[in-house]
Amino acid sequence: METKKFFSLSLDSIESATAFVRDLLEKYNCTKMDSVRAQLxxxxxxxxxxxxxxxxxxxxxxLRKRFKTITLSMNYWGEQSNPLTLPEETDEAEMDLIGQNILIGLSSVTYSYDNGCNNVSYTLKEKPINPAMTTAIALAAAIIIGLGLLHFAPATGVLIASAILTPLSSIFFGFLNAVVIPVLFLSAIGSIFNMDNISQMKIIFKSLLKWCVGIMVLASVIALAAAQLFYLGNSSAASSGGNSDLWSQVGKMIFGIIPANIIQPFLDGNTLQIMFLAIIGGIVMLTLKGRFPFVTKIITEANLIFSTILDAVCSLMPWVVFISILNMMVSGNGGALFGAIGVIALILVCFLILVLIMLLSVALIEKMSPIAYLKSAAPFLLIAFSTASSSASFASHNATAIFKQDIRDYVVNFSIPVGVLFNKQTVIIYMVLTSLFMAGYYQMTFSIGEIIPVIILCMILSVACPPTPGMGAFLFTIAFNLMGIPLEGLALAVSIDIFLDYPCTAIQVMITNIGMLHTEHMLRIKESKAI
Known part of the structure; x- marks a missing residue:
């Protein structure tokens, strides 16, 4: 379905054009925040x-709709005019460029120029049903029905599992595994070459990048320490053969990341080598700065196609959770559900440690008490925690940062959209620990040397993975393939992921906010030295 309309290219058309878009989006189940961003x-x-x-x-x-993905496009026939590229040198004040920086910061915007037509497209989605609610219903229904079958008709339950449930779950996980590889590659390469849109603000981006990488390393250290204490145990001594073998494995991982040819990693499903190719390809495209718009357009469109397919697959996740958990129950393996409580508690403790260290940085760098900071940040953190949506907290976060925390507006307008893309460090903790928990369920053991490549992959995925609902299945499929864990364990892993989404979102928003505070602190120091 597609709707089109022409407008006069004048400032007087802004009101009628935004009203046209607003009225169109009201017909679809879009969030109010997405509607506001589309009008912007x-x-x-x-x-x-x-x-x-x-x-x-x-x-x-x-406006065109494919499944649950909506693409809002604007076409202008004339000389090439890319609103996503800031000038290298300009006489315009920073305040005059804020509108363009906001447009760039939307991150879901792409530009192309073909046959004299400037095309700018913004991708948004219909408002999804709360995944936690649907997953909870599926989980509860599977447990109740599974217990009923075990009590009243155990033989029938086994027959249903072998004839229906197992084949259905195998088909789903096989298809998901096939889609994951291209989505991983296209998402990673796209996230890199799109950085050309924000790299003009070098000082701010450098500060935010340092903070992002620092928290990423911290989250990795916390995850590795928790894994060593609770999951690796004595297996490191038994399977790794000591410190020399540890570094031997790390060396093999580093040199093995470079593929012998371009095609083989995709045939083998080698995710680390695929990420290497994506990073190299993205850096080359970033260096060329859009000299080959046709290639950029192909990658952008392919990413949209596979993302749409992945969205459609992930929308079936509540049914998959029901089938897989029911299969687990009637097969007599329901004890894993109760064991998940322990790993959830461990992950939450790791989250708490990460938050406490960030609050310590606020106290040391900003000279602000953690309690005072939490009071100032409470409005948007509560929204993020209660909705599991960073977009829902956007307006409150923006207003709090500018008016209560005294962060300059162009830093806020740049940092919040960038933070949505880059500040997903909690992914590292819950992916590593949940994967090890599922490995234990299948009686698999890993050494610390074998887990280091997994942590490195999780660090890369925390940046490359699109910040959209349903990505838990995407992430765990990659990690499970690397670790050799059966994909049947995805249902329980995704269930854990969905319920952790609420604290994860709040922490990710906090990471972005504290990063802005430290960036503002750095800018004021530079300004004071320049006087």
């Missing part, structure tokens, strides 16, 4: 294109 996208694009346009020129707005 339209407004800032009109403002940018109007600067160099002639009188009486027109542009087109079109």
């Amino acid at each position: 996208f339209v407004e800032e694009t009109i403002v940018y294109w109007k600067k160099d346009s002639e009188e009486n020129e027109k542009f087109e707005i079109s």
